Amino acid sequence: MKKLRIGCIGVGRLGYQHAENVAYRIPNAELAAVCDINMDRAEEAARQLGAAEYYGDYNEMLEKSDIDAVMITNTSSEHCACIKAACAAHKHIYCEKPTGLTIEELDEIDKAVETNPGRTIQVGFMRRFDRSYQDAKRRVDSGDIGKIIKIRSITRDPACQREDYVRFGPGAGGMFFDMSVHDFDLVRWFAGGEVKSMYAIGGIYEFTEFEAFNDIDNCSVLMQFDNGVMAEVEGSKQGVCGYDVWMEIVGTKGTLLVNSGTTSYVTQKDEYGMRNECQPWFRERFEEAYLREVAAFVDKALTGEASGVDTGDARKAVEMAFMAQKSYDDGKIMCAQQ
Ligand SMILES: NC(=O)c1ccc[n+]([C@@H]2O[C@H](COP(=O)([O-])OP(=O)(O)OC[C@H]3O[C@@H](n4cnc5c(N)ncnc54)[C@H](O)[C@@H]3O)[C@@H](O)[C@H]2O)c1
Missing domain, CATH: 3.30.360.10 (Dihydrodipicolinate Reductase; domain 2)
Structure with a gap:
């Protein structure tokens, strides 16, 4: 079975939950790497979840050509920069809400997404x-x-x-x-x-x-x-x-x-x-929805389809x-x- 190899950027409260789902509950996905500016947290998450690699700088992780997709689950003020870097590295992208925090960031995200055709991008509106x-x-x-x-x-x-x-x-x-x-x-x-x-x-x-x-x-x-x-x-x-x-x-x-x-x-x-x-x-109330949204992202990325909840919807919200x-x-x- 072809597996989507995923790197997770930010393994705090929610990032860890998404990474855990990828590692253990989504059969056609593999947790290839985790990244966190808190290196101790990255190392611990990699050890606990069986990720082969861990990083403190997401730019280094994005250079890995065998990573197909990234989950951007770090602090919201960092999302825009991460989306731009992930688009430049031609990865499939799952990003937590909100995508940007200013209109300028939303414009920059739209431009970046245009430069990354054929890749799925999905935003975390798990409800x-x-x-x-x-x-x-x-x-x-x-x-x-x-x-x-x-x-x-x-x-x-x-x-x-x-x-x-x-x-x-x-x-x-x-x-x-x-x-x-x-x-x-x-x-x-x-x-x-x-x-x-x-x-x-x-x-x-x-x-x-x-x-x-x-x-x-x-x-x-x-x-x-x-x-x-x-x-x-x-x-x-x-x-x-x-x-x-x-x-x-x-x-x-x-x-x-x-x-x-x-x-x-x-x-x-x-x-x-x-x-x-x-x-x-939230983790208990939407436990299943968090799993279903990332599983849907993985399916879309593997088939090359557009996601139902993309940066256009995220922009409107x-x-x-x-x-x-x-x-x-x-x-x-x-x-x-x-
Ligand atoms: N969809 C939902 O229901 C839901 C629920 C909670 C959080 N969120 C979203 O998820 C994101 C993360 O929230 P959280 O609650 O897990 O936050 P958190 O603060 O617990 O975790 C964020 C992690 O990102 C790391 N980080 C920060 N900047 C980084 C960078 N530049 N590179 C790598 N790692 C970095 C931090 O060290 C931390 O471990 C936020 O965007 C938040 O809005 C969504």
Whole structure:
């Protein structure tokens, strides 16, 4: 069986999970190398996951002609430079969201991708590979709930991860780019149109340490698409019951609810009432989606096909993050043509 030989750039929280999937759970892929600016982490990951090589500098790894593809899973502020270098080295590319953090970076990425024809490029919007979101999309597309009126996409990260937010925040781009970008991609996917107008509000309600890197801990973004569909995106770092991610789609003939994940089908009934345990964090809630998205990338790269979620989709989602940031900063409704 032909295997796609992959090098992973950045083996932190998510990069390690993707690398582990490639090493053990995707039969037509091989983890050829790992890279991390933290060489100890790179060495440890290579040892644990059986990668033959490890690097501290991704440019050195990209020189290896026997590496077919790279997964760019390092800090978001590094993605644009990595995509450009991987395109120059003619690799297939899987890149975590967001691709770029400025319009200039998005333009540079578009140019770089044009110079790398015949290679698959996919961006990590894993909710599109989650079975429940896919099921909801199938129902919307088959007209089960009629014409779509409004979509709500909610992401509440667990408050207990506060320390990690402070560590991770400075290179992540802020709430709209790092977190809500998932919801922007989803509402655009479900609405089947492009955003026409948007208004974003929010602020720091609890995590005052976010001021140091100009971020907020809660936001609410209202928008309308060019086909009339309304949408609302909510982002919060203060999920009290764990990782609380869900979506509601209201149509003329029915409503779909993509529920927040629970860890099991067990409901506990006791003196406090009835409860289900929530998913603790993104890795557990989207464990299968992370595997399915990288497996799909590997299949596409081996057959030379374009990926379903490419830098064009990623650009649209990041542009929506820009609109939201500008609306929030200026306190104004943004219109797409502005
Ligand atoms: N799709 C999702 O649900 C999801 C979830 C979490 C993170 N992410 C994305 O994944 C990416 C990584 O996030 P994380 O949570 O794993 O972060 P992390 O900080 O835990 O890990 C990043 C790793 O990249 C390394 N790194 C930084 N710059 C590097 C460089 N120039 N070359 C090589 N290695 C470098 C760091 O040393 C670290 O080990 C981010 O872009 C983030 O937005 C996506």
